[in-house]
Amino acid sequence: MKRIVTIQDISCVGKCSLTVALPIISAFGVECAILPTAVLSTHTMFKEFTFRDLSGEFAPIAAHWKREKFRFDAIYTGYLGSFELLRLVGGFIDEFRTADNLVFIDPVMADNGKFYPGFGPEYARAMAELCSKADVIVPNLTEAAFLLDRPCRTDGYDEAYIRDLLKRLVGLGAKSAVLTGVRFSENEIGVMGYDGGKEEFFHYFHRRIDVSFHGTGDIFSSTAVGALMRGFSLEKALALAADYTVECIDRTLRSPDHVFYGVEFEKELPYLIRRISGDGGNA
Ligand code: PXL
Numbered sequence: 001m002k003r004i005v006t007i008q009d010i011s012c013v014g015k016c017s018l019t020v021a022l023p024i025i026s027a028f029g030v031e032c033a034i035l036p037t038a039v040l041s042t043h044t045m046f047k048e049f050t051f052r053d054l055s056g057e058f059a060p061i062a063a064h065w066k067r068e069k070f071r072f073d074a075i076y077t078g079y080l081g082s083f084e085l086l087r088l089v090g091g092f093i094d095e096f097r098t099a100d101n102l103v104f105i106d107p108v109m110a111d112n113g114k115f116y117p118g119f120g121p122e123y124a125r126a127m128a129e130l131c132s133k134a135d136v137i138v139p140n141l142t143e144a145a146f147l148l149d150r151p152c153r154t155d156g157y158d159e160a161y162i163r164d165l166l167k168r169l170v171g172l173g174a175k176s177a178v179l180t181g182v183r184f185s186e187n188e189i190g191v192m193g194y195d196g197g198k199e200e201f202f203h204y205f206h207r208r209i210d211v212s213f214h215g216t217g218d219i220f221s222s223t224a225v226g227a228l229m230r231g232f233s234l235e236k237a238l239a240l241a242a243d244y245t246v247e248c249i250d251r252t253l254r255s256p257d258h259v260f261y262g263v264e265f266e267k268e269l270p271y272l273i274r275r276i277s278g279d280g281g282n283a
Pocket residue numbers: 009011016017040042043044045079108116214215216217218
């Protein structure tokens with residue numbers, strides 16, 4: 001059985017970060033170890049939240065895992081939240097990187113042209129450094145602009161702009177870059193990627209639902225990591241991740257009692273499992 005480790009926070013209520021990564025990656029039949037970076041009562045989109053930093057536990061946990069000689073088929077990072085954690089995660093990747101494991105970094109820090117609370121340009125610079133260690137990075141358009149210290153454009157761009165961003169992102173040092181939330185028309189949205197090794201672009205577009213729910217980025221990334229572990233190509237993994245995210249949003253909108261802070265991804269796990277066994281790859 002493949003084993004991955006995901007490094008991100010526990011937002012106790014919020015349907016994001018570890019509370020979605022664990023069930024989704026488990027649904028792929030992949031062992032999901034966790035290295036929690038912080039405990040929050042909720043994610044930071046609530047008016048108030050508690051926050052307990054766990055970075056003091058990071059080095060002892062990693063050292064124990066080294067003594068146990070644990071190996072991970074993928075290292076997947078999401079919301080980190082402090083410079084110290086970025087530094088610790090960089091060291092962790094250096095320690096646990098092998099010839100053939102996958103380093104997947106979702107540089108969670110911003111959306112819709114704005115940083116999330118607590119983040120700013122300096123954090124983006126440190127995150128860009130971490131991204132140099134990745135095989136795959138999956139920023140949204142806002143995060144990409146901030147990583148590259150360029151003006152942020154969330155609409156009114158063309159394909160040449162996206163291709164240029166992707167090449168610049170790979171220039172940070174990651175092997176492949178994927179941009180999420182790319183939109184050239186009213187009704188479609190999707191992902192565009194660039195494989196720096198093969199020097200090839202790829203894309204996947206699907207219908208656009210004009211709503212935004214918190215946590216969908218984490219659902220997307222967790223699904224992509226799970227699919228990659230099940231032998232899907234990067235392109236197919238991203239397409240599955242996009243489709244599942246849309247199903248989750250759709251399902252949520254159809255549910256009269258849905259909560260405001262996240263999507264009903266749980267009810268669509270059967271869809272995901274059907275797709276895992278039906279789609280390409282060595283699933
Ligand atoms: O979904 C990303 C995320 C994860 N964890 C925390 C967050 C956010 C986004 O705001 O606040 C704590």
